[in-house]
Amino acid sequence: MSLPLALTMGDPAGIGGEIAAATWLGARQGQVIAPFFLIADLRWAGGFGVPVEAIEHPSGAVAAFGRGLPVLPVALAIPAVAGRPDPANAGAVIASIERAVRFAFDGSAGAVVTNPIAKSVLYQAGFAHPGHTEFIGELTGVSHPVMMLAGPSLRVVPVTVHVSLRRALESLTTEAIVLAARVTHAALMQDFGIAAPRLAVAGLNPHAGEAGAMGDEETRIIAPAIEALRAEGIAAFGPLPPDTMFTAPARQGYDAAICMYHDQALIPLKTLDMETGVNVTLGLPIIRTSPDHGTAFDIAGQGIARPTSLMAALRLASAIAGRRA
Template identity: 75%
Template structure:
């Protein structure tokens, strides 16, 4: 029998609890097929405040039996009672602890995958968190040297080469080697987790019109084109550098399986514009499966009954698909 999925609580002042409860209801009622049973790693009192029955378990093995009648919860106590919309650094230790426990369970094979509810990085930074975000933290926990963030929707997959840094810093740190690494790991992930035998990668340019032959910048000729040449020499179908302003048109989308983008917003703006609710954050290059909704904590609507679980359901469904393919 396939092991369940571990779902972390994220920031308890955000919408993680609401969308978790809604996702459990949808899965139990049959309106969200294709999802493995999941257990929430979080505070028991907090988890019980979202209008669904909960059942405290001491190991993920108990999740499948409990899931039809209640949301299974592996306890991770909070230091302070959470207030919707008001994040508290006092709870950073528990937020981080939930990620650590979920990752350890996945490494041990006790769960098939890890799905993470949204965190507020600034809250964790205030408590001394030393990683840019989930991707890098789980990479460190699993010993993965270069975890890669992919955002995947029904019609588009994107990978930013530089991620959670300023745009100025992204341009300064972009290298040929970083592009090659991101594309190579993406290529392997598309084969392993998406069952695409011969992936096609579109490599975006950095400047307008992909530099216009150097008239608008030479990053394409100095940095990006050499990476594409190396990828092709390694047998990877990589095209580019391609002008970013036409890379995401309906016709262009038919020509590749993933777009390798040079910075965060170049990748995420088109993906979220095309289909934010059904898109998923996936970490490639790990020995475990990790997915997440593609949105944040949404403190502005937390506790107001407005949060929608579509992206979390998509993340749970993607984790289930990936677990099946790896099995």
């Protein structure tokens, strides 16, 4: 692809800078990674042991990539300290995301790849969104973006995302399941090149409700959603018992699992593919991916953070951009 990828700073006290630098170095050493540029504080970005090249616009990123890590400057309010997040820098973190989205929206960047943020730190500074997914949805005018976690072994989509478990149970509806599954089905065809996607729909309760003995959400909410999807020609099936649908033989029967709440989806994905899992936001007019891990404040600054998930996020963003092109 000809357009560079826009990589956000993430929380500057986390591992985002380390893994960005390690990824650029990996590309220099022969790893197949599309050119990208980092939207970050220039002095901060220069502290991770690789040369940096300041650029004024994404159009300069590809040429600069051969000389150093291209950095489009966004100034931090105060110097970042590894492992010690500070709400004072929230403005720069948010600005990095906003600029990346704007570059992807106007065609200057091929995709947005986001480094991890600390939501609790941003909340202290007045950030009003549950997370990246919802914020980027608002920036792009999409009211219901859908989060997928994708790895070599499994793709999962939670219907309810960044809410408490109690709130997830209260807000689960047939309509929400149908919407998430529709968006997933379309994305699997457009962005993943799957001609006839198969969607496995998880139950909510133990044993998928055991015919109502352990809960009626399967018959009252989930089964009607599956029927509606099948009426539209979407190959959806279930509700499946969540404790057995992620085994290796079961995973061979579907292309993505539609799950009812956050941890039901992310626990199996991260158990199987933590090193190479990628967070993908579906249903947007732009492409957005992210590593599937967090800021890792506990190891930030120690030089031991592995860049494999960021590399996978960049590769997947590049692949999707190629398919859309």
